[in-house]
Amino acid sequence: MDVLPAITSQTAEELKIRFQEWNQPGYRLSQLLDWLYVQRVTDWDAMSNLPRALREKLRTNYSLYPIVLLRKQGARDTTQKFLWRLTDHSLVESVLIPANPALYGEPSDRHTLCVSTQVGCAYGCKFCASGLVGLKRNLGVEEIVEQVLAIERDASKKESSVEGGRAERDMSDSFSSSQNLNVDTRALNSRLISNLVIMGMGEPLANYDNLMKALAILNAPWGGRIGARKITISTSGLVPQIRKLAEEPLQFRLAISLHGATDEVRNKIMPVNRKFPLRELTAACEFYAQKRGRKITFEYILIGGVNDGLEQVKPLALLARRLDAKVNLIPYNQVEGLRWKRPDPHQQESFFLALQKEKVNVTLRREKGHDIDAACGQLRLRTEKELSHLQAPQ
Numbered sequence: 599m600d601v602l603p604a605i606t607s608q609t610a611e612e613l614k615i616r617f618q619e620w621n622q623p624g625y626r627l628s629q630l631l632d633w634l635y636v637q638r639v640t641d642w643d644a645m646s647n648l649p650r651a652l653r654e655k656l657r658t659n660y661s662l663y664p665i666v667l668l669r670k671q672g673a674r675d676t677t678q679k680f681l682w683r684l685t686d687h688s689l690v691e692s693v694l695i696p697a698n699p700a701l702y703g704e705p706s707d708r709h710t711l712c713v714s715t716q717v718g719c720a721y722g723c724k725f726c727a728s729g730l731v732g733l734k735r736n737l738g739v740e741e742i743v744e745q746v747l748a749i750e751r752d753a754s755k756k757e758s759s760v761e762g763g764r765a766e767r768d769m770s771d772s773f774s775s776s777q778n779l780n781v782d783t784r785a786l787n788s789r790l791i792s793n794l795v796i797m798g799m800g801e802p803l804a805n806y807d808n809l810m811k812a813l814a815i816l817n818a819p820w821g822g823r824i825g826a827r828k829i830t831i832s833t834s835g836l837v838p839q840i841r842k843l844a845e846e847p848l849q850f851r852l853a854i855s856l857h858g859a860t861d862e863v864r865n866k867i868m869p870v871n872r873k874f875p876l877r878e879l880t881a882a883c884e885f886y887a888q889k890r891g892r893k894i895t896f897e898y899i900l901i902g903g904v905n906d907g908l909e910q911v912k913p914l915a916l917l918a919r920r921l922d923a924k925v926n927l928i929p930y931n932q933v934e935g936l937r938w939k940r941p942d943p944h945q946q947e948s949f950f951l952a953l954q955k956e957k958v959n960v961t962l963r964r965e966k967g968h969d970i971d972a973a974c975g976q977l978r979l980r981t982e983k984e985l986s987h988l989q990a991p992q
């Protein structure tokens with residue numbers, strides 16, 4: 599049997615052509631998009647203002663709701679980790695991070711979602727849980743889009759149960775008579791996720807086409823409505839794709855997972871550096887920064903005894919100043935089964951202060967997910983291990 603394309607993998611333009619072939623009036627498409635991206639329903643029959651015949655056509659041509667929440671963990675500061683099961687039973691993770699740690703137990707109103715783009719990863723960075731198991735496959739467009747929709751769906755359900763259903767009622771009549779694809783401001787105000795970082799499991803730029811289409815959907819005024827400038831794409835250093843990204847029409851932010859300021863250190867922990875050494879990576883970053891006129895961020899995971907020595911400070915400062923890049927220092931989250939260690943707070947602070955002294959725009963992240971296996975891939979690995987124990991023959 600043929601697998602149906604997921605409806606959330608389709609752009610409004612593609613669906614418009616379909617609806618024209620089906621002789622549907624234009625407003626039906628607005629109604630459909632409202633059900634998908636504002637009300638985020640998971641059942642064709644919930645689309646009550648669409649005629650039954652159209653719902654049947656949609657059901658027989660598209661699939662709906664491709665990911666299932668398997669496990670959710672929340673940290674004390676309300677960082678939350680979601681483990682999804684995909685239709686082929688693969689597992690991927692997303693991490694929801696409040697903009698500011700919640701104060702006095704009250705939830706923060708702005709959130710960044712860290713999204714996965716692949717099941718596993720082929721790039722084998724030595725410190726990373728996702729790289730341990732290799733690449734299983736790329737995520738489809740809808741599997742990337744759904745990480746955002748599913749979390750907002752979950753949050754709006756809670757909101758409606760807390761507020762006696764007010765939120766759902768507010769949204770139930772929105773858009774229903776709309777003739778075009780205008781933005782629904784009430785839905786916009788009720789958004790939980792304001793920023794995306796494409797930094798979860800997988801190397802995002804290795805799944806380039808699916809990622810670009812998913813981000814176009816998540817950015818569109820008829821879709822996810824997340825501004826391109828609020829979307830940061832991270833890469834371990836795929837030079838050709840960085841150059842390609844510089845030519846994209848949408849103005850995404852770029853973050854480089856640098857983790858070493860010399861080829862010697864990067865070669866030790868990031869095999870990708872042997873293919874694209876720092877000289878090539880820096881040139882591609884310069885090209886991106888010039889084309890886009892915007893700053894790049896260097897992510898730098900501080901790993902004890904590997905890249906936290908003060909001899910890395912000068913070359914890192916040189917790179918950062920040359921590209922006018924910001925440096926984010928992230929103390930390593932230890933991964934079970936790996937030998938790497940988090941530097942002690944004193945070493946973290948010395949590295950941070952030395953960079954400041956070099957006039958680098960630098961932050962030291964107090965890791966918000968430290969107590970929930972926040973390093974990418976850890977929850978998935980642990981759950982796979984537990985499931986294999988459960989399934990192992992006695």
Ligand code: SF4
Nearest residue numbers: 719722723726729800
């Ligand atoms: S750090 Fe990123 S690129 Fe490297 S192995 Fe992990 S997921 Fe892949």
